[in-house]
Amino acid sequence: MRKKRKGSEADTGENAQEEVIPTCDLKSSNVRSHYSLEDYNRLKKRCKEDRGREPVTSFKSRLAGIATAPPCGASSSLVLPGRGLKRKIGCIDVATQTGRKNKFEDDYILGDAIGRGKFGSVWLCRSKVTGVEFACKTLQKGEETVHREVEIMQHLSGHPGVVTLHAVYEESECFQLVMELCSGGRLIDQMVDEGRYSEQRAANIFKDVMLVIKYCHDMGVVHRDIKPENILLVSLGKMKLADFGLAMRISNGQTLSGLAGSPAYVAPEVLLGNYSEKVDIWSAGVLLHALLVGGLPFQGDSLEAVFEAIKNVKLDFHTGIWDSISKPARDLVARMLTRDVSARITADEVLRDCWHVPCQRNLHSLLISEYLLSGLPPL
Ligand SMILES: Nc1ncnc2c1ncn2[C@@H]1O[C@H](COP(=O)(O)OP(=O)(O)OP(=O)(O)O)[C@@H](O)[C@H]1O
Numbered sequence: 001m002r003k004k005r006k007g008s009e010a011d012t013g014e015n016a017q018e019e020v021i022p023t024c025d026l027k028s029s030n031v032r033s034h035y036s037l038e039d040y041n042r043l044k045k046r047c048k049e050d051r052g053r054e055p056v057t058s059f060k061s062r063l064a065g066i067a068t069a070p071p072c073g074a075s076s077s078l079v080l081p082g083r084g085l086k087r088k089i090g091c092i093d094v095a096t097q098t099g100r101k102n103k104f105e106d107d108y109i110l111g112d113a114i115g116r117g118k119f120g121s122v123w124l125c126r127s128k129v130t131g132v133e134f135a136c137k138t139l140q141k142g143e144e145t146v147h148r149e150v151e152i153m154q155h156l157s158g159h160p161g162v163v164t165l166h167a168v169y170e171e172s173e174c175f176q177l178v179m180e181l182c183s184g185g186r187l188i189d190q191m192v193d194e195g196r197y198s199e200q201r202a203a204n205i206f207k208d209v210m211l212v213i214k215y216c217h218d219m220g221v222v223h224r225d226i227k228p229e230n231i232l233l234v235s236l237g238k239m240k241l242a243d244f245g246l247a248m249r250i251s252n253g254q255t256l257s258g259l260a261g262s263p264a265y266v267a268p269e270v271l272l273g274n275y276s277e278k279v280d281i282w283s284a285g286v287l288l289h290a291l292l293v294g295g296l297p298f299q300g301d302s303l304e305a306v307f308e309a310i311k312n313v314k315l316d317f318h319t320g321i322w323d324s325i326s327k328p329a330r331d332l333v334a335r336m337l338t339r340d341v342s343a344r345i346t347a348d349e350v351l352r353d354c355w356h357v358p359c360q361r362n363l364h365s366l367l368i369s370e371y372l373l374s375g376l377p378p379l
Pocket residue numbers: 028029114115116117118119120121122135137163179180181182183186229230232242243244245
């Protein structure tokens with residue numbers, strides 16, 4: 001029997017709210033995702049105290065992971081032909097089947113561990129033929145959603161904003177996913193190190209994030225776990241979206257159910273039941289807030305409090321730090337963090353927004369806020 005991984009509908013009950021700090025692995029995304037960046041040190045201490053309690057099973061299995069993937073090849077109401085579905089859902093796509101002929105170790109030399117998620121380890125590896133370095137993610141087959149993660153990565157691979165899947169090796173117990181190596185680290189680590197971003201810098205990274213979200217939506221995929229922990233940096237300030245472990249196929253007009261995501265980034269409608277690809281817009285709005293302000297918009301001392309804030313807190317864009325942020329930037333965050341899903345803007349509309357494509361109308365206010373932040377005179 002397959003185990004349930006991130007996203008099992010069965011876990012949407014009251015247990016979902018029991019766990020406050022689900023994991024103490026500070027290298028993982030959870031602690032940072034749930035709380036403000038400023039709270040990081042405080043949480044570090046609490047995590048230390050909590051160490052020894054039930055670790056991984058409590059979090060993604062109860063909260064983040066929630067919609068189960070259909071077993072590979074099984075039919076599912078969530079896998080319908082729809083927009084952008086360039087291939088039918090299946091197991092392993094031909095393009096990445098080459099690895100099946102050989103074993104992984106015939107073709108690659110395994111190096112050091114470079115990342116660890118709750119459901120897989122990521123290693124450095126080097127091609128024996130070309131000498132090129134890659135990242136290799138090992139996914140144990142027992143996990144129900146593993147097949148879906150592989151399939152969705154194959155479906156999306158090729159876009160400059162998606163981590164390219166180079167090869168898939170299917171072994172009896174696991175899949176080895178050979179991916180392009182993103183050596184710039186995670187956006188979250190840069191955010192923690194550097195604090196809030198200038199509007200110009202935030203706009204640069206945010207635009208790339210939105211381009212890849214729009215691509216996913218056009219391809220009929222909802223990522224469901226947009227957060228800076230899943231944004232990997234590459235050279236020249238470019239980024240790649242990673243970790244499609246919670247991603248789901250969706251067709252036009254279809255809705256998903258099941259609690260999935262990371263608490264601080266989760267959209268209110270996810271907590272209520274039915275939702276669509278617009279959840280990624282909400283999460284990207286939380287990310288934009290974090291980039292501009294240096295903290296998360298919806299916080300609390302418990303998971304319940306965070307959810308309560310997501311459902312009810314009215315953000316005030318007129319006081320405090322927002323004073324130094326341009327009106328177009330504030331407006332964009334507000335339009336993304338709109339609880340009324342039909343009023344929330346789409347990825348396309350976000351990309352057409354004037355803030356990150358400075359137009360005549362708001363260029364001036366952007367320059368003013370850059371000036372206020374930097375102390376340098378505007379150009
Ligand atoms: N292509 C890559 N290049 C470089 N590092 C990577 C790559 N893919 C993943 N990593 C590293 O490995 C970590 C874990 O990867 P990933 O998020 O895919 O695993 P996961 O088990 O699905 O994680 P999570 O616990 O967030 O669900 C990432 O945070 C990152 O540090």
